[in-house]
Amino acid sequence: MFQIFADWVTYQILQIEAGSRLGAALNFFIYDTLKIFFMLALIVFGVAIIRTYFPPERTKQLLSHKREFFGNISAALLGIVTPFCSCSAVPLFIGFLESGVPLGVTFSFLISSPMVNEIALVLLWGMFGWKIAAIYMVSGLTVAIIAGTVIGKLKLEHLVEEYVYQIKVGQTEIAHMSTKERIEYAVEYTQEILKKVWAYIVVAIGIGAFIHGYAPENFLVNYAGKDNLLAVPLAVAIGIPLYSSAAGMIPIVYALMEKGMSIGTVLAFMMSVTALSLPEMIILRNVLKPKMIAIFAGIMAVAITFTGYLFNAIM
Amino acid sequence: MKIEILGSCCQKCTTLLEVTQEAVAEAGVDADIVKVQDFKEIMKYGVMTTPALVIDGVVKVVGKVPSKEQIKSMLK
Numbered sequence A: 001m002f003q004i005f006a007d008w009v010t011y012q013i014l015q016i017e018a019g020s021r022l023g024a025a026l027n028f029f030i031y032d033t034l035k036i037f038f039m040l041a042l043i044v045f046g047v048a049i050i051r052t053y054f055p056p057e058r059t060k061q062l063l064s065h066k067r068e069f070f071g072n073i074s075a076a077l078l079g080i081v082t083p084f085c086s087c088s089a090v091p092l093f094i095g096f097l098e099s100g101v102p103l104g105v106t107f108s109f110l111i112s113s114p115m116v117n118e119i120a121l122v123l124l125w126g127m128f129g130w131k132i133a134a135i136y137m138v139s140g141l142t143v144a145i146i147a148g149t150v151i152g153k154l155k156l157e158h159l160v161e162e163y164v165y166q167i168k169v170g171q172t173e174i175a176h177m178s179t180k181e182r183i184e185y186a187v188e189y190t191q192e193i194l195k196k197v198w199a200y201i202v203v204a205i206g207i208g209a210f211i212h213g214y215a216p217e218n219f220l221v222n223y224a225g226k227d228n229l230l231a232v233p234l235a236v237a238i239g240i241p242l243y244s245s246a247a248g249m250i251p252i253v254y255a256l257m258e259k260g261m262s263i264g265t266v267l268a269f270m271m272s273v274t275a276l277s278l279p280e281m282i283i284l285r286n287v288l289k290p291k292m293i294a295i296f297a298g299i300m301a302v303a304i305t306f307t308g309y310l311f312n313a314i315m
Numbered sequence B: 001m002k003i004e005i006l007g008s009c010c011q012k013c014t015t016l017l018e019v020t021q022e023a024v025a026e027a028g029v030d031a032d033i034v035k036v037q038d039f040k041e042i043m044k045y046g047v048m049t050t051p052a053l054v055i056d057g058v059v060k061v062v063g064k065v066p067s068k069e070q071i072k073s074m075l076k
Helices: A002-013 A021-051 A056-063 A070-081 A086-098 A103-115 A118-128 A130-153 A162-166 A179-214 A231-239 A246-258 A263-275 A278-284 A290-314 B011-027 B039-044 B068-075
Strands: B002-006 B032-036 B052-055 B058-062
Touching (some): A002 A021, A021 A070, A021 A118, A021 A179, A056 A070, A056 A086, A056 A103, A086 A103, A086 A162, A086 B039, A103 A130, A103 A263, A130 A263, A130 A290, A263 A290, A278 A290, B002 B011, B011 B032, B052 B068, B058 B068
Antiparallel strands (some): B002 B052, B052 B058
8 A cells, every 4th residue: 555655656746767766765765654654653552542551650559569570570561651751760760669669670660661662663663674673672671671680689779869768659549531531642642752753764764765775885894793792882882871762763773774783783772872871870860879870770781782792693 | 829830851841831821821810830840849749750730739730741721721
């Protein structure tokens, strides 16, 4: 359906000769843009409906007093569907701990939420295929589960600022939503997301469509290919001072993969930018002592680097 | 009437403040609008996702920016 439309626009409306370089690039651009926007709208809408059943207040209840490990797994999974912005990191953190969610489980949630979300997954799927999207999801969840479990095992509760445990959190009632309200919310949310990410998508597909044929391919292979063992830790280190949402990373990821950077290195870079960022650590400093921040960053860096090597080795 | 905007760093918090100011002006109600940025104060309301809108101590909106019309109807 999208292909027919793309053919029609390129070859009928614009009268570009079939088989020409420009025609192929434009055709690819129109087809991919349509396909990805369609997938994005559909899946974001679906996830938004699911999301109305899991507001943070409910997530908190579900996770409180959970056992370690199983708690970490559920926290990482709930992180995918729970809305998160780094500004809410502190209130979420306090709210979770206060209602009895173990520290390590809270961290699994805080790591997974910005790193693995439906928008990043759809974009990865649309541009690189479902395998890459699945790999990203599984490895992101694994990093969140392992890092949270390790933090739980280390018993670091004393490295959380004391005042966090003294705050009395007011009770909020979870508002009941009717089906109509859920749908309204999902429509609104989908529009908001499309408005926010359309530019990134167009840029990413533009890079794919046009630079594809012109820039020297495999430019990065020598520097950041599989054989360079330093590439993964370097990518993680470069990612730390940078912060972007997972959606904003897609054009960069596209460009890096096109130029021959290996998949593990690219994924490590993406995870580092989204989940191991200096700005977020500065925000978390409100509730965590510096030593705890350092331990958190260390565990994340090791977990992400390991994931990078693993995928470089198996793909 | 006392209106509190809870939230510290998001772009959305600033947007909520602006929309609320406009809604108050258009509805012609007499209200004090305060921006609350201290986490301890925010948590007292049990709010975990910012921005949030509190009118006379009651949490009205959590985690999103409502439309001007919606705020106006809450002011009545």
